[in-house]
Amino acid sequence: MENKENENKYGEIKLVHRMTVIKRIIHWVFFLAIINNIITGFYIAYPFLFFGKTPAQADSLSSGILSSGETYQAFIMTWMRYFHFMGAVLIDVIFIVWLYLAFFSWKEPLYKSFIPFGDKMVEAWKMIKHYFTLKNKPETGRYQDSLNAIIFTIFHLLILLQMLTGLQMYVASFTGTSAVGAWWPWLMHFSTDWTLVVFGGLTGVTLVHLFIMWLIIIFIAYHIYIEVWRSIMWKEGDILIPFGGYKYLRNKSETE
Amino acid sequence: MDNGNDNRSKENKPGFKWDPLRFIAKNPDETLKKVDGRLDKLEKECFGDKKDKNSNLKNIFDVYGVTRRDFLKWTAFLTSALMLPYVFKPRVARAANILTRTPFIWLDMADCMGNTEAFIRTAHPTPAEIILNYVSVNYMESIMAPAGYQAETRRTETVKKYKGKYILVVEGAIPTGMNGKFLTIGAKGGTGLEIAKETAKNAGVIIAVGNCASYGGIPAAEPNPTSAVGLSSVTNRRVINIPACPANPVNVVGTLVEYILIGKAPQIDGLGRPLWAYSGRLHDNCYRRGHFEAGEYVRHWGDDGAKKQYCLYMMGCKGPFTWNNCTTAEYNQDISFPMRAGHGCIGCSQPAFWDRMTPFEKPNADAKIIIPGIEATVDEFGVGLLGVAGAGIAAHAIYTGVKKNKNKENRKDKEKKESKKTAPKNGSDDSK
Numbered sequence: 001m002e003n004k005e006n007e008n009k010y011g012e013i014k015l016v017h018r019m020t021v022i023k024r025i026i027h028w029v030f031f032l033a034i035i036n037n038i039i040t041g042f043y044i045a046y047p048f049l050f051f052g053k054t055p056a057q058a059d060s061l062s063s064g065i066l067s068s069g070e071t072y073q074a075f076i077m078t079w080m081r082y083f084h085f086m087g088a089v090l091i092d093v094i095f096i097v098w099l100y101l102a103f104f105s106w107k108e109p110l111y112k113s114f115i116p117f118g119d120k121m122v123e124a125w126k127m128i129k130h131y132f133t134l135k136n137k138p139e140t141g142r143y144q145d146s147l148n149a150i151i152f153t154i155f156h157l158l159i160l161l162q163m164l165t166g167l168q169m170y171v172a173s174f175t176g177t178s179a180v181g182a183w184w185p186w187l188m189h190f191s192t193d194w195t196l197v198v199f200g201g202l203t204g205v206t207l208v209h210l211f212i213m214w215l216i217i218i219f220i221a222y223h224i225y226i227e228v229w230r231s232i233m234w235k236e237g238d239i240l241i242p243f244g245g246y247k248y249l250r251n252k253s254e255t256e
Numbered sequence: 257m258d259n260g261n262d263n264r265s266k267e268n269k270p271g272f273k274w275d276p277l278r279f280i281a282k283n284p285d286e287t288l289k290k291v292d293g294r295l296d297k298l299e300k301e302c303f304g305d306k307k308d309k310n311s312n313l314k315n316i317f318d319v320y321g322v323t324r325r326d327f328l329k330w331t332a333f334l335t336s337a338l339m340l341p342y343v344f345k346p347r348v349a350r351a352a353n354i355l356t357r358t359p360f361i362w363l364d365m366a367d368c369m370g371n372t373e374a375f376i377r378t379a380h381p382t383p384a385e386i387i388l389n390y391v392s393v394n395y396m397e398s399i400m401a402p403a404g405y406q407a408e409t410r411r412t413e414t415v416k417k418y419k420g421k422y423i424l425v426v427e428g429a430i431p432t433g434m435n436g437k438f439l440t441i442g443a444k445g446g447t448g449l450e451i452a453k454e455t456a457k458n459a460g461v462i463i464a465v466g467n468c469a470s471y472g473g474i475p476a477a478e479p480n481p482t483s484a485v486g487l488s489s490v491t492n493r494r495v496i497n498i499p500a501c502p503a504n505p506v507n508v509v510g511t512l513v514e515y516i517l518i519g520k521a522p523q524i525d526g527l528g529r530p531l532w533a534y535s536g537r538l539h540d541n542c543y544r545r546g547h548f549e550a551g552e553y554v555r556h557w558g559d560d561g562a563k564k565q566y567c568l569y570m571m572g573c574k575g576p577f578t579w580n581n582c583t584t585a586e587y588n589q590d591i592s593f594p595m596r597a598g599h600g601c602i603g604c605s606q607p608a609f610w611d612r613m614t615p616f617e618k619p620n621a622d623a624k625i626i627i628p629g630i631e632a633t634v635d636e637f638g639v640g641l642l643g644v645a646g647a648g649i650a651a652h653a654i655y656t657g658v659k660k661n662k663n664k665e666n667r668k669d670k671e672k673k674e675s676k677k678t679a680p681k682n683g684s685d686d687s688k
């Protein structure tokens with residue numbers, strides 16, 4: 001009896017698989033790497049922790065605590081750059097895996113939902129309308145909804161730009177060869193030298209890198225908000241996707 | 257200098273592969289033989305007899321009280337600056353000797369003549385500056401004796417007589433607006449554009465000295481009223497750029513010496529600069545780099561960090577964006593460079609440094625971005641956008657709450673009405 005009542009109120013509940021284990025791992029490694037790169041990147045752009053025990057610096061709270069005396073004992077910038085580059089390696093690998101999965105994943109290739117043509121745009125527009133009218137919730141399907149897919153694609157393009165500008169800054173300290181051979185700096189020059197022309201020299205590239213960071217922060221804010229919003233409004237457990245891989249599907253929506 | 261005109265050979269395309277032997281030959285012995293053969297030939301051309309050859313540099317240096325020992329030390333310095341093996345040291349000396357007899361034209365275009373000043377006004381000139389003073393200058397407005405029509409004739413005759421052999425050094429940007437009329441030079445009032453093109457056509461080797469000649473420099477800074485450009489934009493000949501403000505005499509003489517040694521343009525980078533001088537980033541060779549890594553920064557001019565020579569990153573040092581050999585070749589009689597003097601680099605050997613490296617005394621992250629109608633740093637702009645996005649999110653959250661309640665009430669109303677009609681209806685009408 002009780003079950004039936006629930007079914008009436010919430011509709012029929014089914015499980016939908018959305019994220020494979022690999023995708024879930026990618027999601028959280030991505031999360032950690034990006035948070036890490038935002039913190040360390042900020043530091044590189046504008047070193048806010050000061051080391052060294054000069055009288056001028058010791059009266060600041062942070063430097064007073066973190067001062068470590070001799071120069072050779074405090075390699076704070078080294079560590080920041082080191083972690084930034086480790087995060088960058090993760091981001092680069094994840095991007096390439098994402099690119100592969102987007103086209104060749106045999107479970108849920110992303111390109112089925114992200115190519116923004118035809119009815120994909122219509123579907124995305126319906127979702128936006130739903131965000132503002134709270135009516136006519138688009139049906140939950142087997143794949144990501146178009147709006148999310150498009151936004152995730154844009155996000156990955158930002159990451160790509162971040163990689164290219166980052167590698168251009170990185171290759172700046174190479175002088176033509178490297179420990180793994182000359183092909184590595186050559187590859188970076190080959191793939192990223194255009195950024196110098198487009199963004200106006202290395203200073204411009206750095207500023208673009210910095211600016212994209214802000215766009216990524218905005219994406220994160222939007223992304224978390226909208227996933228929480230969906231979980232509350234749709235009652236389909238969207239927030240569980242990156243944890244368990246599943247969300248629920250109901251054939252009845254409360255808001256209708 | 258005979259094959260000077262085909263110095264755009266394939267091996268010299270801008271590239272990242274560096275050969276200390278300049279791709280002259282695969283075998284080092286053969287390389288030396290070729291270089292020696294070249295020097296022998298040039299010496300025969302330039303000097304009357306053996307005595308002339310041997311006393312030439314001595315006569316010049318005696319005037320300045322530079323001893324033979326000083327000169328030898330300098331050749332060792334230049335050889336290593338050129339990234340040449342040590343065996344080249346005597347050959348560098350011979351090339352310097354030949355250099356003083358090579359026909360030479362120095363053109364001044366739109367700039368402050370700071371490069372000329374830097375070379376001829378030093379109190380204790382090094383051999384580099386002395387050699388630059390004593391090259392057989394056929395035309396150089398600031399130091400030549402002839403004037404007016406005489407001077408013009410001197411230039412055109414040099415071009416004719418030493419076709420394909422003379423060294424052309426150009427200093428200053430070339431205004432191209434109004435057909436170049438922003439800059440007219442000499443008794444006949446030819447435009448700088450014409451003169452530069454004409455003279456470049458038949459030069460053996462062309463060197464653009466200083467940022468203005470290389471990339472337009474300060475005359476080309478926004479909004480560039482005279483449409484000034486660097487030399488390489490007005491000639492299709494290969495131009496070797498020696499940017500910086502002013503260019504380091506070591507780099508100018510080094511490039512000339514290298515040209516005499518190997519007879520072709522040096523290997524250059526993507527911006528037309530000789531790799532031996534411009535392949536290293538200042539930030540990577542700076543003696544303050546340890547403090548950069550340690551997070552020890554100068555925060556105000558004259559603070560304790562400044563006294564301890566901490567890193568100038570936060571005072572706007574542009575060393576991380578600049579390629580040059582200031583930190584190793586050094587300026588002012590080879591004794592100092594900006595960071596040693598306690599001021600950050602201003603990036604003067606990069607294109608458009610007046611626009612891209614400013615503000616000079618603030619970190620790059622504090623630069624104003626160039627979006628029409630917006631004057632903010634990237635961070636201000638980013639925070640602004642984030643604020644707008646945050647406000648949007650908050651507004652949407654509140655809106656959702658309100659709307660949800662309203663919808664609920666509506667639905668209750670509807671349900672009441674519908675229950676009266678007793679015709680159950682599905683709420684969905686997403687046919688649109």
Ligand code: HEM
Binds near residue numbers: 018031034035148227
């Ligand atoms: C740096 C932070 C984050 C980034 C860059 C990020 C990025 C992404 C990306 C790219 C996807 C799409 C995955 C795909 O299918 O390829 C995704 C999905 C998802 N993320 Fe995140 N994420 C972040 C943080 C979070 C957090 C903190 C949560 C909430 C706990 C979250 C919840 C979700 C959910 C629920 C999905 C699935 C959406 C769907 O399939 O419809 N994310 N995220």
Ligand code: HEM
Binds near residue numbers: 034
């Ligand atoms: C979400 C990802 C990333 C964020 C938020 C981020 C952020 C930043 C920021 C804010 C800076 C400081 C820029 C400045 O000096 O004004 C920076 C520097 C840098 N980033 Fe990233 N970055 C990210 C990814 C990457 C990637 C993928 C690479 C690839 C190699 C990379 C390489 C670099 C390099 C080389 C620097 C310069 C370090 C230095 O000058 O010592 N970054 N990053």
Ligand code: SF4
Binds near residue numbers: 538542546566568576
């Ligand atoms: S002073 Fe300038 S070039 Fe030297 S380490 Fe600091 S930022 Fe780099």
